[in-house]
Amino acid sequence: MAFSLDPWMAQHLQSVEQSLEGFLTLHAPAGSPWAAPEDLSQAMRYAVLDGGKRLRPLLVLAAFEAVRGAPASALDPAPMRAACAVELIHAYSLVHDDMPCMDNDVLRRGKPTVHVQFGQASALLAGDALQTLAFEVLTPLDDSVDPAVQARLCALLSRASGRVGMAGGQAIDLSSVGLALTEASLRHMHQLKTGALLQASVMMGAACGPASVATMQALEAFGQAIGLAFQVVDDVLDVTADSATLGKTAGKDADNDKPTYVSLMGLERSRAYAATLAGQAHAALQGSGLPDTSALAALAEMVVHRAH
Amino acid sequence: MAFSLDPWMAQHLQSVEQSLEGFLTLHAPAGSPWAAPEDLSQAMRYAVLDGGKRLRPLLVLAAFEAVRGAPASALDPAPMRAACAVELIHAYSLVHDDMPCMDNDVLRRGKPTVHVQFGQASALLAGDALQTLAFEVLTPLDDSVDPAVQARLCALLSRASGRVGMAGGQAIDLSSVGLALTEASLRHMHQLKTGALLQASVMMGAACGPASVATMQALEAFGQAIGLAFQVVDDVLDVTADSATLGKTAGKDADNDKPTYVSLMGLERSRAYAATLAGQAHAALQGSGLPDTSALAALAEMVVHRAH
Numbered sequence: 001m002a003f004s005l006d007p008w009m010a011q012h013l014q015s016v017e018q019s020l021e022g023f024l025t026l027h028a029p030a031g032s033p034w035a036a037p038e039d040l041s042q043a044m045r046y047a048v049l050d051g052g053k054r055l056r057p058l059l060v061l062a063a064f065e066a067v068r069g070a071p072a073s074a075l076d077p078a079p080m081r082a083a084c085a086v087e088l089i090h091a092y093s094l095v096h097d098d099m100p101c102m103d104n105d106v107l108r109r110g111k112p113t114v115h116v117q118f119g120q121a122s123a124l125l126a127g128d129a130l131q132t133l134a135f136e137v138l139t140p141l142d143d144s145v146d147p148a149v150q151a152r153l154c155a156l157l158s159r160a161s162g163r164v165g166m167a168g169g170q171a172i173d174l175s176s177v178g179l180a181l182t183e184a185s186l187r188h189m190h191q192l193k194t195g196a197l198l199q200a201s202v203m204m205g206a207a208c209g210p211a212s213v214a215t216m217q218a219l220e221a222f223g224q225a226i227g228l229a230f231q232v233v234d235d236v237l238d239v240t241a242d243s244a245t246l247g248k249t250a251g252k253d254a255d256n257d258k259p260t261y262v263s264l265m266g267l268e269r270s271r272a273y274a275a276t277l278a279g280q281a282h283a284a285l286q287g288s289g290l291p292d293t294s295a296l297a298a299l300a301e302m303v304v305h306r307a308h
Numbered sequence: 309m310a311f312s313l314d315p316w317m318a319q320h321l322q323s324v325e326q327s328l329e330g331f332l333t334l335h336a337p338a339g340s341p342w343a344a345p346e347d348l349s350q351a352m353r354y355a356v357l358d359g360g361k362r363l364r365p366l367l368v369l370a371a372f373e374a375v376r377g378a379p380a381s382a383l384d385p386a387p388m389r390a391a392c393a394v395e396l397i398h399a400y401s402l403v404h405d406d407m408p409c410m411d412n413d414v415l416r417r418g419k420p421t422v423h424v425q426f427g428q429a430s431a432l433l434a435g436d437a438l439q440t441l442a443f444e445v446l447t448p449l450d451d452s453v454d455p456a457v458q459a460r461l462c463a464l465l466s467r468a469s470g471r472v473g474m475a476g477g478q479a480i481d482l483s484s485v486g487l488a489l490t491e492a493s494l495r496h497m498h499q500l501k502t503g504a505l506l507q508a509s510v511m512m513g514a515a516c517g518p519a520s521v522a523t524m525q526a527l528e529a530f531g532q533a534i535g536l537a538f539q540v541v542d543d544v545l546d547v548t549a550d551s552a553t554l555g556k557t558a559g560k561d562a563d564n565d566k567p568t569y570v571s572l573m574g575l576e577r578s579r580a581y582a583a584t585l586a587g588q589a590h591a592a593l594q595g596s597g598l599p600d601t602s603a604l605a606a607l608a609e610m611v612v613h614r615a616h
Contacts, residue, residue: 026472040471040479096436101428120409124432125479128404128439132470135443139463151458155447162440163348164334171348171433 003294005302009058012072016057019084020048023137043118043126044133048091051109055230055303056090056201057083062295063205063219069291077144078208082153085134086201089161092130093197095123097170131161152207160200169193173258181259187228194234195227202226202296218288222281226300229277233304235260236270241308278304311602313610317366320380324365327392328356331445351426351434352441356399359417363538363611364398364509365391370603371513371527377599385452386516390461393442394509397469400438401505403431405478439469460515468508477501481566489567495536502542503535510534510604526596530589534608537585541612543568544578549616586612 024045061072064079072079098105098113099120106116115123138145138153159165169192176189202223206216239262261270281300285293332353369380372387380387406413406421407428414424423431446461447453467473477500484497510531514524547570569578589608593601 037471037476037479037483039483040476044471092436096432099432101432121482122479124404124407124409125475125482128400128435129471129475129479131436131439132466132473132475135462135466136470139459139466141463147459148455150462151447151455154443154458154462155449158440158443158447162444163345163352163437165440167433167437167440168345168348171345171430171437174429174433175345175347 003298005295005298008295008298012058012061013054015080016054016061016083016087017049019080020087023084023088023133024048039118039122040125040129043114043122044130046111046117047095047114047126047130048088051111052087052091053306054087055299056086056198058299059198059201059223059226059296060086060205060208062299063202064208065205066219066288066290066293066296067206067209067211067215076208077140078146078149078153079205081137081140081145082157082204082208083201085137085153085157086197086204088130088134088137089157089166090197092127092134093161093166093170095127095130099123102170102174149208153204156200156204156207160196165192165196165200166194169196176259178257179259181264183264186259186261186264190228190231191224194231195224198227198230199223212289215288215290218284218290222284222288222296222300225277225281225284226303229274229281229300230303232261232270232274232277233306235262236267236274237306237308238262239267274304311606313603313606316603316606320366320369321362323388324362324369324391324395325357327388328395331392331396331441332356347426347430348433348437351422351430352438354419354425355403355422355434355438356396359419360395360399361614362395363607364394364506366607367506367509367531367534367604368394368513368516370607371510372516373513374527374596374598374601374604375514375517375519375523384516385448386454386457386461387513389445389448389453390465390512390516391509393445393461393465394505394512396438396442396445397465397474398505400435400442401469401474401478403435403438407431410478410482457516461512464508464512464515468504473500473504473508474502477504484567486565487567489572491572494567494569494572498536498539499532502539503532506535506538507531520597523596523598526592526598530592530596530604530608533585533589533592534611537582537589537608538611540569540578540582540585541614543570544575544582545614545616546570547575582612 024041026041060083061079064072064076064082068076094108095114097103098108099115106113111117113123114126118126134157135154138157139150161167169189172189173193176185181189199220200223202219203216206219211219238260261273265273278300282297285297332349334349368391369387372380372384376384402416403422405411406416407423414421419425421431422434426434442465443462446465447458469475477497480497481501484493489497507528508531510527511524514527519527546568569581573581586608590605593605
């Protein structure tokens with residue numbers, strides 16, 4: 001039976017939104033002194049809900065289904081927790097990246113950025129608390145997720161997010177404004193800044209199910225290829241799309257004199273590179289030994305051919 | 309044999325410093341593309357090393373030794389990882405709290421604050437990456453720590469740090485500037501902002517060893533009492549000590565019109581309240597059923613009688 005991405009996405013996106021909403025709603029016992037302050041909760045919800053492509057959660061769920069060989073269900077809480085945790089990390093990074101001392105951006109997902117809406121102090125705290133919440137979500141206090149899986153998910157997510165992952169890439173990005181990077185340096189920066197978390201999404205989904213070492217290696221290669229492809233396409237879109245389509249400020253990278261794939265290799269070679277990476281991603285899936293990787297393959301296509 | 313805190317502290321502080329140094333040094337394989345950017349690493353090290361009382365790590369190790377009934381050794385990697393993880397969370401919170409959009413402080417541990425030394429963007433990223441590093445430290449990729457313990461430590465630390473813990477308390481603190489809080493509201497704010505992480509330090513140490521439910525409850529009560537006592541004493545010192553002794557700017561809370569125990573109940577009643585809380589802490593230890601809680605008791609005394 002041919003796989004159709006749209007109904008698969010529609011169903012999973014609904015589950016992801018419901019789960020994110022649930023994790024962002026605090027179920028404190030009535031009269032509990034441990035209530036979260038309302039304005040912090042509001043800023044956190046604003047940063048996460050009603051927006052975002054949810055690419056990372058979809059990758060988690062698709063990878064889980066590929067290794068499990070069956071659709072994810074409510075009986076498998078681990079992959080949905082992993083999916084939401086990755087999205088919370090992504091959301092926190094956007095909140096902090098948009099702040100005046102970083103990219104100083106005012107528009108995100110078609111809405112004012114969190115610091116514009118709530119003030120810088122609240123944006124800083126909301127980002128901090130979203131990062132923490134990701135690890136809360138991965139470690140439920142009931143017995144619903146095998147502790148070994150909890151530990152593995154925390155290990156994967158923390159390493160992809162920190163100094164040798166997303167935060168490290170952001171630091172390189174900051175220090176490279178105005179510099180002429182080599183293609184290798186640019187790729188290294190993006191592997192950390194964007195690639196590590198996309199790759200971790202795939203690995204975390206697979207870590208929720210049974211996967212051989214060979215399968216994990218194939219999915220690691222797949223994740224690396226789509227992680228890079230995502231950024232190449234992002235750089236292309238920054239030049240070719242308008243702000244309304246992107247939901248964020250277009251042309252920002254060029255304005256800020258940031259090195260991009262387009263500035264380094266031009267528009268056409270960047271597009272060709274994205275296609276090459278997509279080919280690498282598909283080859284990795286074919287070498288994975290997994291019987292059905294349709295959803296992962298379709299998501300890879302979406303990454304390369306997206307319009308925003 | 310009477311317990312003597314000084315040699316115990318000297319020995320454990322040395323181990324903590326060595327371990328923090330180790331965790332902050334990245335052992336990337338030669339030629340690995342996953343190297344952390346040097347300036348991010350520098351800011352992270354600056355924020356953590358060469359300063360700090362290390363009260364939280366000492367509480368972790370003391371609680372572990374109390375439930376284990378023996379000194380912590382290199383054969384128990386879990387408590388030292390827990391100790392360092394808590395300190396990394398504490399360090400990240402200081403970096404972000406000191407930023408201009410928060411407390412705007414320029415002096416910390418007798419040195420320029422991170423944003424003064426490295427700039428705001430680096431301070432933001434270093435804080436973010438220190439938080440992530442805490443969860444990396446709790447989830448070693450080798451088999452040195454039981455995965456169930458890893459999961460439990462991540463669960464405890466994330467809940468103490470996030471929206472219903474430290475970050476939530478910081479948000480309440482921010483929104484209460486200039487307000488006349490009741491004693492209950494002030495206590496609630498501090499239970500979140502400072503108390504939760506101090507309490508979690510005790511719980512995490514105990515979670516590394518065998519502890520009955522009754523023991524955990526007693527240690528929870530102990531942790532709550534010293535968490536509050538710490539903040540009451542902090543407020544007293546903010547009024548009575550000078551900046552050189554504190555290693556940070558004294559009188560800051562009053563200048564910022566922040567509600568404190570001293571502003572609410574006066575100096576003498578604040579001191580009496582700290583003594584009451586110390587009594588509660590000792591009572592909890594006596595009810596814990598643990599044969600030797602000398603180190604925990606001595607740390608509680610230190611919290612109340614410290615000069616900085």
